[in-house]
Structure formats: structure tokens, C-alpha cells
Amino acid sequence: MVDEINITILEKISGMVYTYLSQDSIDDAGDDDNDFRSAFPVEYLNSINMPCIPNHELKLKVGVVVMLMRNLKQIMGLCNGTKMIMKLCRKNSIECEILCGSHVGTKYLIPRIEMIPSDTNWPFEFKRVQFPIQICYAMIxxxxxxxxxxxxxxxxxxxxxxxxxxxxxxxxxxxxxxxxxxxxxxxxxxxxxxxxxxxxxxxxxxxxxxx
Incomplete structure (x- = not known):
């Protein structure tokens, strides 16, 4: 429901939509590596959505308010939960400006990072490489x-x-x-x-x- 609200607001904001797709994989493949991996194809991994990591398909626009989902550099204000506004969307990086706290107004380039959920019920270690942000007009x-x-x-x-x-x-x-x-x-x-x-x-x- 949170995603639906955020996408609805995103559609009402003027500007070009930039779509970023994640790279998903599994690390713990067990003894029979080929059989295990074939049981969990990439299409299935792409469909996994969890509150602790961004979705496989991340849609952004310049001017959209987002929230950081990982601690990148706390001393520079890049902490989990920091609100930012999109300033520039590139192919492999995005530029955001911090909206609150002691570092308000500071701009940073946010890269794609590797994210591994710490608590899951899957028999493998799921890994997603994606920008650690989410649109935050609505949140749980x-x-x-x-x-x-x-x-x-x-x-x-x-x-x-x-x-x-x-x-x-x-x-x-x-x-x-x-x-x-x-x-x-x-x-x-x-x-x-x-x-x-x-x-x-x-x-x-x-x-x-x-x-």
C-alpha cells in the first residue's frame, strides 16, 4: 500500500521518469550449485520485495523526495532514514540533496550498493545491488x-x-x-x-x- 501511494504521487509530479533495475543473485548455493540455482531463477529473485531493501524496479524523477535506507557515511549526514530530494539522475549514480538535520542543503552522489537482508526465511543468501533509497511521501x-x-x-x-x-x-x-x-x-x-x-x-x- 505504501508503494502504491508513492507511485501515485510520483505520477502526479512532472518530469521524466528514470527506471533503475537491480542486479539480484544468491550466494549460498549448497552442494549442488546448478540444481539449487535453477530452482530460483533471476525472474523470481526480481519479484522479491521487502521493507528493508529497495524494490527491483526503482522509478525516480528529479524533484522527488526520497529516504536513504542504509548508513553510508554517518559523519556526513548519510544515515538510514535521512530525507533527501532528487537533483540529478545518471546512469550509474544519482545526486541527492539532504533536506533535514545539520547537513541540510548538502549534495551527494549516491552509488548502487550491495544489500543483503539479515533476517529471511529463504534457504539462501539473497543479494541485491541497487540504489539504497526509496520514495518517501508515504511510509509504514x-x-x-x-x-x-x-x-x-x-x-x-x-x-x-x-x-x-x-x-x-x-x-x-x-x-x-x-x-x-x-x-x-x-x-x-x-x-x-x-x-x-x-x-x-x-x-x-x-x-x-x-x-
Whole structure:
């Protein structure tokens, strides 16, 4: 859903679309290297999408706001979560300008890097070479933790996994006037009511006051 929102906004921004495709491979091929690799063709590897790494197909435009997904040079402000704006798109590199923090206004060339997910259920080590960025007009609630924003729009199409997710999203905004919430009801219309998901089972075996 986050990707859909970001692509929708990207399409509304004027300018040429630059498409960058990743190079995907597997490292741990086991004893029977040929048979193992044939079971996971490149087309399958390209289809793998995870929140911790950029997608195989990365579409960008000059002027688009992006977020860095890896720590490149922390002392220079290139940290995981840094917001930047696209300034120039080249064949093998992109130029971005930092939008926040002590290095605001500084421009850097971002190269393609090798990214390996640390926690997966696959029987191989998946490797993707791609620019470590993603469009960040929308982001998941977990990724928003630690950020303070003047304007926050919370899109809530279905009940959150737990009530704490809603509180985390709301707490990102610095003032009440900057908070806007869109909630979808079961029939597809907008509503001002949502479920506060609490698992009551956790209270079943609590000791009584007498104990």
C-alpha cells in the first residue's frame, strides 16, 4: 500500500521518469550449485520485495523526495532514514540533496550498493545491488518512529495490528493542527471510528489483588 501511494504521487509530479533495475543473485548455493540455482531463477529473485531493501524496479524523477535506507557515511549526514530530494539522475549514480538535520542543503552522489537482508526465511543468501533509497511521501508506521513532522496524514484502511501502532503514528506530528486521519469503513466509505485492537487474553492469568 505504501508503494502504491508513492507511485501515485510520483505520477502526479512532472518530469521524466528514470527506471533503475537491480542486479539480484544468491550466494549460498549448497552442494549442488546448478540444481539449487535453477530452482530460483533471476525472474523470481526480481519479484522479491521487502521493507528493508529497495524494490527491483526503482522509478525516480528529479524533484522527488526520497529516504536513504542504509548508513553510508554517518559523519556526513548519510544515515538510514535521512530525507533527501532528487537533483540529478545518471546512469550509474544519482545526486541527492539532504533536506533535514545539520547537513541540510548538502549534495551527494549516491552509488548502487550491495544489500543483503539479515533476517529471511529463504534457504539462501539473497543479494541485491541497487540504489539504497526509496520514495518517501508515504511510509509504514514502524519506519516513522523517531521522526518529528509538522504535517502527518495517517491512512488507516484496516484495523492496526495493535493499538500501539495508531499511537505511534499520531505521536509523529508536532502539533494537533498538522494531523489528518483517513479511515476506511468495511463498505469502503470514510469513517471516524476504528478498532482499538487489544488482546484481552493477556489479562487472563494475572494475579488477583488479594495475592
Amino acid at each position: 508506521i514502524n519506519k516513522s518512529q523517531g521522526q518529528s513532522l509538522d504535517m502527518v496524514g495517517l491512512y488507516h484502511p484496516k484495523a492496526a495490528f495493535s493499538h500501539i501502532h495508531i499511537y505511534v503514528a499520531i505521536s509523529r506530528v508536532t502539533r494537533p493542527e498538522g494531523l489528518h486521519i483517513l479511515i476506511d469503513s468495511d463498505d469502503g466509505s470514510s469513517t471516524d471510528i476504528t478498532n482499538n485492537v487489544v488482546f484481552e487474553e493477556v489479562f487472563y492469568n494475572l494475579p488477583s489483588v488479594d495475592n
